Amino acid sequence: MTNQPSNPESPQPRANENRRDFLRNRVATSAIAASTLAISSSASAAETSSEESTKADSSQHIRIALVGCGGRGTGAVNDSLTINENITLVALADVDPSKCERTRRGMSNRHGDKVNVPDSKMYVGLDAYKQVLADPDVDVVLLATPPGFRPYHLSDAVDAGKHVFAEKPTCVDPAGYQVCLDAHERAVAGGTAIVTGTQYRRQSNYIDAVQKIRDGAIGDIVSATTRYCSNSIWFKNRKPGMSELEYQLYNWMHFVWLSGDQITEQAVHNIDAINWVMGSPPESAYGAGGQFTRPEGSEMWDSMSVDYVYPGNRVVSFMCRQIPNTQGDNGSVIYGTEANMHIDAMSGGSRMVDRQGKEIWSASGSIADAYKQEHKDLIDSIRAGKPIVELKQTADSSLTAVLGRLAAYTGQKVTWDFVTDKSTLDLWPKNMETEGVPPSDGCVIPGRTKLV
Structure with missing residues (x-):
C-alpha cells in the first residue's frame, strides 16, 4: 500500500x-x-x-x-x-x-x-x-x-x-x-x-450499432453497462539520478496530473462510446473504488465503479479495473425496451438480441482499420x-471520466454542472518550469479528499 x-x-x-x-x-x-x-x-x-x-x-x-x-x-x-x-x-x-x-x-x-x-x-x-x-x-x-x-x-x-x-x-x-x-x-x-x-x-460495427439505436431498433434506451476491466498495466521503476520531474514523466501513467487515472487515460474509450449512444454527457456521477495491488508509489486506483445518470433518468453502470488474475471484460451493453445492443471493444463486433436473448442482428469491425x-x-x-x-466531443467524454473519478475519489455525488461551472480543480504543477514537481503523496482516500 x-x-x-x-x-x-x-x-x-x-x-x-x-x-x-x-x-x-x-x-x-x-x-x-x-x-x-x-x-x-x-x-x-x-x-x-x-x-x-x-x-x-x-x-x-x-x-x-x-x-x-x-x-x-x-x-x-x-x-x-x-x-x-x-x-x-x-x-x-x-x-x-x-x-x-x-x-x-x-x-x-x-x-x-x-x-x-x-x-x-x-x-x-x-x-x-x-x-x-x-x-x-x-x-x-x-x-x-x-x-x-x-x-x-x-x-x-x-x-x-x-x-x-x-x-x-x-x-x-x-x-x-x-x-x-x-x-x-x-x-x-x-x-x-x-x-x-x-x-x-470510426469503427464500422460501432457506427452501425449506434445507427440502429438511433433508428429505434432496440426501442427506448432504458439503461446501459460499460466495462474496461483487464489484468494489469506497466510500471517503471526510478532510474538512478532521475529528478522527481524526470521520474514522473518517465512513469507518467501512475501520476494523476499526467494520466488522470485509468478511468480517464484508458476507459475514456468506452465512456466516449456511451456519450455517443446517449447523445450527451451525463448529469451526475456517484462512485467508489480503491487501490489494492498497485506498486508502491503509484497514485492510480486499480478498481473503480461509477453510476452515471444521463438525461431521462437513464443509469449507466460503469466499471474499470486493472487487477492481476481477474476476469477481463471490455465493452458495453445498451438495454432497450424492445431489444439489447452488445458492443464489444477492440474488434469484438456488435450484436443485437431480443428480449428473449435471441440474436437478431450482428456486425463485425476492425479496430486496426x-x-x-x-x-x-x-x-x-x-x-x-x-x-x-471534434475536440469538444472528446473533451466532454474526457471530463465525463474526470467526473466519475472525482465522485469515486471524494465519495460524493458530483454533477456535470459542478465540474463545468464551479470546480476550481487544476492539477497542473504550479512551478514546474523552475522548481520541477513535488514528490507524490500516494493515492487518495475517499472521505479525506475534498471536492473542489
Missing part, C-alpha cells in the same frame, strides 16, 4: 487566476480570426468522412510532425503514413532523444521516402513541442504526450495555425476542459482541423478545405 496522501486532487494555488487569464488572453487573440471565418464543426466525423474523401485533392502534399514518440505516438504516425499518400513525416519531438531516434529509424524502415526528418528537426525537451509549432515546414502535428499536457499543447497548436491529431483523453481536470472548449472554438473560427484518438467513432481511418479523415478534410473539428 502507498502512504496516505494529503490531497493530490486539491487545486494548485494558481488555478483560478491562471485559468481565467489564460482563457481571456486566448479569446482576445482569436477575436479577429473569429470575425472573418466560421466553419462548421463535425459532431461525428464518421458521418461526413466519405463525402470529404471524394472531394479531397490527393495532390496536396501534407507534412506531419509527431510530439511524443512513445508507443501510442509511434503507432499514430505509422497509421497516418500507412493510409495516406503524398504525406511526409518531417519532425519529431520528445523529452527523450532516444525515443525520437527510435521512431525515426522505425518509420524510415517501414515507409522509406515518406520519412524525411533531419537531425535539425529532432527536437528534445519539455519545450520541444514549441519548436515543432514554430516550424513552417509542419502542416499537421500529432500530439501524443502524457494527457496532462494535452490541453495546452492543443491550444498552442491552434494559435500556431497547425492542424492537429490529438490522442485521447484531451484533459484530466476541469481547468484543462475549459482550455479545450476555447481551443475548439478558435479552431472552428480559424479553419484548423482537430481530429482525436477516439477510434470507435479504425485507427487508420481517423488519420485518413483528418488529411482528407484538410485537402477538401472542410477541416473536421
